[in-house]
Amino acid sequence: MRVTRNSMPSSVTDLDLRPAARVSPASQPRPPLDHVSVSPVDIEARAVAKRFGETAIFQDVSFRLARGEAVALVGANGAGKSTLLRCAMGLIPVSAGEVHLLGQPASAARGRALRSLRARIGLVSQSHNLVPRLSALSNVVHGMLGKSPGPRHWSHMIAPQAVREAALEALDRVGMADFAGRRADRLSGGQSQRVAIARAIVGAPEVLFADEPCASLDPQAGEDVMELFFRLVRNEGTTVVFTSHNIDHALRYGDRVLGLSGGRMELDATAASLTARDLRGLYD
Amino acid sequence: MTDTSVRPDRPVLPRYDRPSAAAFLGYAFGVALLVWCLAGAGFSVDKVLSAPPRFADFAARAFPPNFDPAVLSRLGWKMVETMQIAIAGAVIGVILSLPVALLAARGLIAGNWVNQIVRVGLSFIRAVPDIAWALVFVVAVGLGPFAGMLAIVVDTIGFCGRFFADDMEGVDKGPAESLTATGARKLDVVACATIPAAMPAFVSTALYALEKAVRSSTILGLVGAGGIGIELKVGFDLFDYPTAMTVILMIAVVVIAIEQLSGWARVKIIGEQR
Structure with missing residues (x-):
């Protein structure tokens, strides 16, 4: 049964997509969800389908995410959550339909246009994806490569001072400034994921994708990382899309929950209108 | 409590799989290829057996090395x-x-x-x-x-x-x-x-x-x-x-x-x- 319990603008094209002031004071409470229904749309998927060879992963997936929303994408293993995230970022092509990201057609963009679009987003992965033999600081400096390409951003040792300071600031925000010089492969799982978050936020992305950000962590470290992650991004008004198998996380950190099941988007509802039982149905 | 009884019709996994006809032909071809290569390389048991005395002769003339x-x-x-x-x-x-x-x-x-x-x-x-x-x-x-x-x-x-x-x-x-x-x-x-x-x-x-x-x-x-x-x-x-x-x-x-x-x-x- 498909569940839809929210309202969104009719089309991304008839919205004002001029850059909005994205920084709000940390003390200011997050606006209620009603507010986002009139905000510009950051991500729009229209009848998206993805196949790998003859295997259909999902089809006819449509949704629109308003600026500043935190959206949980849930579903059983193999439902296509990670694949949908990658399609949304333009990392893999869609088989049908189209994805608009920040007002641009991500599914059709190529080359420099796609890179410019990606420079406005960030990604936090389940496996952290840090470069093991490099320092935490160099890994965070790499987060600026989309906006400032070139050899000077290949290592913190040769990076411009402003970039180095921005990276250190990002590490400080995740509580890892004291570990800036430590090799990534010598960090614990929780520390490693914090550095990955710093790398994702150092470029002040407008949209952040998080693919099961705490799946590889123990429960306490997972809680800490989710708490930190959402505290940071909510203060910035960043649009967040995260996948999770943790129903509690989906309801607690998401404004909205999208559910994939049987290759289709079977759930699209505000978190406040859902219970854990509603989400468990997706795993049956 | 878990039922640990064994089903009488449970399939038995053999220790070894019988090779298919194609696999058997492949093994036979591999052996034939090796024999053919040895023949082409001039492999000779007689020469192998006669080599140690010749090697010993070389060693006797090479030692002691020139220091x-x-x-x-x-x-x-x-x-x-x-x-x-x-x-x-x-x-x-x-x-x-x-x-x-x-x-x-x-x-x-x-x-x-x-x-x-x-x-x-x-x-x-x-x-x-x-x-x-x-x-x-x-x-x-x-x-x-x-x-x-x-x-x-x-x-x-x-x-x-x-x-x-x-x-x-x-x-x-x-x-x-x-x-x-x-x-x-x-x-x-x-x-x-x-x-x-x-x-x-x-x-x-x-x-x-x-x-x-x-x-x-x-x-x-x-x-x-x-x-x-x-x-x-x-x-x-x-x-x-x-x-x-x-x-x-x-x-x-x-x-x-x-x-x-x-x-x-x-x-x-x-x-x-x-």
Whole structure:
């Protein structure tokens, strides 16, 4: 049964997509969800389908995410959550339909246009994806490569001072400034994921994708990382899309929950209108 | 409580699978191929049995090796030249291998056609033995160690270019994907994620290339491409087996020392886990 319990603008094209002031004071409470229904749309998927060879992963997936929303994408293993995230970022092509990201057609963009679009987003992965033999600081400096390409951003040792300071600031925000010089492969799982978050936020992305950000962590470290992650991004008004198998996380950190099941988007509802039982149905 | 009773109709997994007819024919073909190759190689039990007395005769005439100080000094300088050829050739070869490998590695910078063309080129380089490259360069640049060094450079590119490319293709794609997702260019992604991740394998391959270069450089002198090989050839040509034995011992000592040094450096640079 498909569940839809929210309202969104009719089309991304008839919205004002001029850059909005994205920084709000940390003390200011997050606006209620009603507010986002009139905000510009950051991500729009229209009848998206993805196949790998003859295997259909999902089809006819449509949704629109308003600026500043935190959206949980849930579903059983193999439902296509990670694949949908990658399609949304333009990392893999869609088989049908189209994805608009920040007002641009991500599914059709190529080359420099796609890179410019990606420079406005960030990604936090389940496996952290840090470069093991490099320092935490160099890994965070790499987060600026989309906006400032070139050899000077290949290592913190040769990076411009402003970039180095921005990276250190990002590490400080995740509580890892004291570990800036430590090799990534010598960090614990929780520390490693914090550095990955710093790398994702150092470029002040407008949209952040998080693919099961705490799946590889123990429960306490997972809680800490989710708490930190959402505290940071909510203060910035960043649009967040995260996948999770943790129903509690989906309801607690998401404004909205999208559910994939049987290759289709079977759930699209505000978190406040859902219970854990509603989400468990997706795993049956 | 879990029911642990065994179903009477439970399938039994055999220890060994009976080979299919095709597999059996494949084994038979493999054995026939080996017998055919042995015949073509002139394998002879008689010759194997008669070899030890001849080897003992050579050993009797070669021992004791020639440890005359003048000979040792001459051979020592030739060994230094051999090492110079090997180290210079291996270092330049390893450096040149990196851009070649970037073009050969699938899915990194260049398209499929470029990957295939570069890989075929590397296969060609490896297919030609180092001694043949030395002959080519002796013709091109004349007799002497420079021809030997160029032969080592080319041989190292053929070896490292292929393995560096394989190493880069085999690294975890996660870090590269994370950087790609932030809009980084391909070259930046390769420089920041792929190459650092492949660096332990690069170091291991490069050290092996150095060992290989040292072994190769000891025989390049056979064709006039410098190094101690010419002394070995002259020793055998003049039936001066004690001096030839001295050359063989010097080569063995140097190659073993380089292998030990390389192993130590590999652990120091890469870590105990590799």
